[in-house]
Amino acid sequence: MPSHSPAPLISLTWTDHVTGTKGYLVVDRLVRGVSSGGLRMRKGCTLAEVTGLAQGMTMKEALHFDADDTLARYVPLGGAKGGIDCDPRDPAAYGVLVRFLRALRPYVENVWTTGEDLGLGQDLVDRAAEEAGLVSTVQAVYPLLEDEREARRRLSDAFAVTVGGIGLDELAGGCGVAESTLAALDRAGVAHSGTRVSLQGLGTMGGATARFLSEAGLTVVAVADVKGTIANPAGLDVEALLAARDAHGAVERGALRAEDQELPGDAWLGADAEILVPAAVSYAVDAVNQASIRARWVVEAANMPVLPEAEALLVERGITVLPDVVVNSATNAWWWTLFGDVGPDAEEAFRHIRRSMRTLVDRVLERAAADGCTPRAAAHALATDRLPVMADRFGWYG
Template sequence: MSTAPFVSVTWTDPETGRQGYLVVDRLVRGVCSGGLRMRAGCTLDEVTGLARGMSRKEALHYDPAARYVPLGGAKGGIDCDPRDPEAYPLLVRYLRAMRPYIESMWTTGEDLGLTQELVDRAAAEAGLVSSIQALYPLLDDESEARQRLADAFAVSVDGIGLDALVGGCGVAEAALTALDRAGVPALGTRAAIQGLGTMGGATARFLAQAGVRVVAVSDVKGTIANPEGLDVEALLRARDSFGTVDRAALHPEDRELPGDAWLETEAELLVPAAVSYAVDAAAVGRISPACRWIAEAANMPVLPEAEQLLAARGVTVLPDVVANSGTNAWWWWTLFGDVGPDAEQAFGYLRRSMRRLVGDVLDLAAAQGSTPRDAAHALAAGRMPEINERFGWYR
């Protein structure tokens, strides 16, 4: 894969001077896919790395027998705190500025700091038909496909939208697959999760439902810990839209700790589900010797030098391009018609796909003596030529 992206755009907001970015890593059939994030400190380098990761995620879910045809990879980013009063008007102006790309090639949606509802509302205000309208010409029946996706977004499971659950279901299934292959039962395995937003919250729910004991979660206010296990459902009910938990909902035995305390929790599984670059080389020394797996629910949370140190300790990092790829895949499975607007069907299809993909990655990593990330990148690179041959790409 070329290191130079197909398109790289830096936009400066004329009203605030804040910057936004769009990077299109590659196109397939003239279209690419990748979410839009908003966070203070977002950079072009960050968005470039995320776009490259999206190309790999798309390729890893290629199934010649499926209706879903993988797209190219892209990513958008805005350097602003999503809680800032200027955040929403800034989002509208960014989408208006990116309108030519969204109309012609870039399909986007929620990511860190932004919900799908917010993206949809801002896209409409910016004059767009939809944040994924560039894909519509590739559909066999646009009207039917759009209705199917709308119906899927209307599905709720125990008070949480299906769209907010599929990503965490995929992360949990990736982790559970790794446990199964190591012969470690989920029941009694301990997990600590950084972030209780869309991805972290859903991951916590599905891990807890599988019997994993979630012993720590963190948000912007700090870490909530209980070595006997947290009441995950109570915490999810007490979250605001940014994933911050109302401390009034805590049980008496729950402890409030500093924000980075999740990292050193006695747990076999760590799930960074918030910002990128959360685990650097210095952080590795703080991770408990009990840790055996890290499942990357966030994008790019473990830095390369940290991953090398973790591998030397025998810690397996399940990379973001695999572990957190479920949301993106579910969108397209639904739109293309591989799954319908049904929660059980979606979860079943996603679990089977993740188990197969994680198995392939871990098998290749063992065979070539590499990390799972290197194996995932090799698998993606091996699938891209077939995708290019069958569907064409523009570079």
């Protein structure tokens, strides 16, 4: 991460008075007084993790900033992130979530817009936010809207849209990951048909990514969840697996076909596939298990899934890592909708996401080729170029 700022603007640790659970909020940067970044819940979440994620959000927002686009209503925000050190399956987790949001209510109301992330679905976050006394988890951005009532109606309508039984809110990010993958394949002259994919995670991001890649003609040969890896060299029935998921993305094994195989949890790493998509937890690929990877591309659908030392070893082996700050940044689609650049329509949203993500991926890969560096380094360079422009135009804090 480029050193655009010596330290986060806000970094706090919260302790639940009932359970002793720790929670964290890091606001890395404000643009027009507001920051954006999801709220995750997982056992073992740390302040360092949340800090890294907040810095990544600053980069994602900067990468979607176009200083020459005077027609766009949405202006990228600052980066932030929240995290709670709790197993989301714990019966006490919902109460912890409500108390966290209640304690951090002043930040949500004024500077931090948030939503679902690892371990938390949007419906659950919205329910907890209402119980905590919040109008919305994105209310800090309302003063920036031209017509708040119309914007809220537009967003509500968009969240009500479903495609093939899955909400548009779940599909937006995965559409961006899939389009990033397809852009890389197209630049390399690799046909979609016959290209194989292995994914870790079939939750919100992984499930949507699997659907869009399958629809594009790629073959999903392996999917890992908390129960293990499901594999089939001839291709898995993605839609059947999506229909058999529980609220946390785990697949009911009764939905598997006779030819589908159940393998150990880490088998997804070494699957015979060209594309590897870590779409679940951070730090999934380390310096040891990266040796199992046979894919040509690792596409980071999750946040920070590949450790730096692992990425260096992958690069040495000729494997390209498409970084999270680029490929999973299509969650910005909701800002495009809220601000009015995109209406509450699935096809309009998908067109905008595909166009924006392909432009961004092409720009990053062109910069990487020109500078002789990795896509991550190229993305950092592009963000470094844009952050001072944003600061000059909007100020560092407000």
